[in-house]
Amino acid sequence: MTSLSITVMTLNLHEGEQPSESPNSWERRRxxxxSVITSYSPTILCTQQGLRWQLDYLQQCLPGYEQFGISRKGSEDNTDEYCTIFYEKEKVELTEGGTFWLSESPSVPGSVSWGATAPCIATWAISFEPPGFSFQIVNTNLDEDSPRARRRSALLTWQHIASLPPNLPVIYxxxxNTQKESMTGRFLLGRSREHGVVGDMRDAWPNARVRKNVSLIHTYHGFKDGLMRWQDQRDGFGDTLPRTAMEGEKRVRCTAPLYLSILPFPMAAATQDLHIDWILFRGRPxxxxLCEVINxxxxxxxxxxHFPIFAEFLLPRSVRLVETP
Known part of the structure; x- marks a missing residue:
C-alpha cells in the first residue's frame, strides 16, 4: 500500500509594492x-511578506485552497504584511489557529522588541488530515536586521511548540533571515542554548532521503543576474546573510547532482547550506x-x-486514506 504524505512549501512573496514597469514587479512575477504552486501542489503552503492583494490574487488562482492568517499589525489591518497558511481544503481540515507577535508582548498586535525594525509574527494552525492524523504548522518571518530579535523570536516560538502535546507533530x-549555523539556527536545532534552554527541532533539508538542487546553497538571490552555488561560496558564517556576493550561473529549473565537493573553505561551509528559508519539524511520525530548493x-x-523550499513528509503506516463511499 502506498504511504501517505504531507507536502509543504515555504514561499516568500517579496514586497509587492514595486512599479509595474519593474522587471521584478508582482505583475510580472505572479x-x-x-505556476510553481500548482506544479508542486503542496498540501500546505506558507507564504511570507504577502500583502492582502497578493494573497487575494493567489486565492483567486488557487480555488482548491483555503487560507488562514492576519496582518502583522493585527486583524483590523489589511495594509501590512501577512504570514499566511494556505491548505488544500479537500485534504486538510483546519481545527484551530492563531497568531502571536514575536516580542515581549506576544498578544499585542504590532508590538516590537529586541531591536527589531518591524513587527514580526508567527501564524500557527492545528490541522487534521483524515483519518486521525493531527499536526501543527507554524509559519514565520524573522527580523532582517537584529540578531538578538531573531534569537529571542526563535526562543518564543520554540516555547510555543514545546508547550504542545509531545505526540503532536509540528512543522515550523x-x-x-539567517543561516542555520547562526546562534538562532544552532539554538533551534539543539546545538546551543538560549536563555538556558535548548531547542529540539530537526531540519528537513539534511534529513531528507532525496535532496534536489543542492548546489543552490543560498535561498535568497535578490533577483541578481546570477545564482550562488557551492563553487562560488567563500564567505564564513555569521548571523546575517551576506547579500553582496551573488555570482554564478543562471538556470531554468535545473536539478543539480546530489553530491558535495571538497572545497578550500571552512568545514562548516562544505557540510552546511546557507539557506535562510527553512522547513523544520518535530515529532517521530x-x-x-524529499526536500528541494525550487529555482x-x-x-x-x-x-x-527567495527560492521556495518544498518538502515531503511520509506519514506513519498506521495512517490510511479513507475512501469516499
Whole structure:
C-alpha cells in the first residue's frame, strides 16, 4: 500500500509594492508564482511578506485552497504584511489557529522588541488530515536586521511548540533571515542554548532521503543576474546573510547532482547550506522523504527574491486514506 504524505512549501512573496514597469514587479512575477504552486501542489503552503492583494490574487488562482492568517499589525489591518497558511481544503481540515507577535508582548498586535525594525509574527494552525492524523504548522518571518530579535523570536516560538502535546507533530517553516549555523539556527536545532534552554527541532533539508538542487546553497538571490552555488561560496558564517556576493550561473529549473565537493573553505561551509528559508519539524511520525530548493523561472523571471523550499513528509503506516463511499 502506498504511504501517505504531507507536502509543504515555504514561499516568500517579496514586497509587492514595486512599479509595474519593474522587471521584478508582482505583475510580472505572479504567473510564475502561481505556476510553481500548482506544479508542486503542496498540501500546505506558507507564504511570507504577502500583502492582502497578493494573497487575494493567489486565492483567486488557487480555488482548491483555503487560507488562514492576519496582518502583522493585527486583524483590523489589511495594509501590512501577512504570514499566511494556505491548505488544500479537500485534504486538510483546519481545527484551530492563531497568531502571536514575536516580542515581549506576544498578544499585542504590532508590538516590537529586541531591536527589531518591524513587527514580526508567527501564524500557527492545528490541522487534521483524515483519518486521525493531527499536526501543527507554524509559519514565520524573522527580523532582517537584529540578531538578538531573531534569537529571542526563535526562543518564543520554540516555547510555543514545546508547550504542545509531545505526540503532536509540528512543522515550523518560513523566512528566518539567517543561516542555520547562526546562534538562532544552532539554538533551534539543539546545538546551543538560549536563555538556558535548548531547542529540539530537526531540519528537513539534511534529513531528507532525496535532496534536489543542492548546489543552490543560498535561498535568497535578490533577483541578481546570477545564482550562488557551492563553487562560488567563500564567505564564513555569521548571523546575517551576506547579500553582496551573488555570482554564478543562471538556470531554468535545473536539478543539480546530489553530491558535495571538497572545497578550500571552512568545514562548516562544505557540510552546511546557507539557506535562510527553512522547513523544520518535530515529532517521530514525520519522515522527510524529499526536500528541494525550487529555482523555476520563466524567461529569467522568478516568483520571488527567495527560492521556495518544498518538502515531503511520509506519514506513519498506521495512517490510511479513507475512501469516499
Amino acid at each position: 504567473d510564475i508564482c502561481v 517553516c518560513g523566512g528566518f 514525520l519522515v522527510p522523504a 523555476d523561472n520563466i524567461d529569467g523571471v522568478y516568483p520571488s527574491s
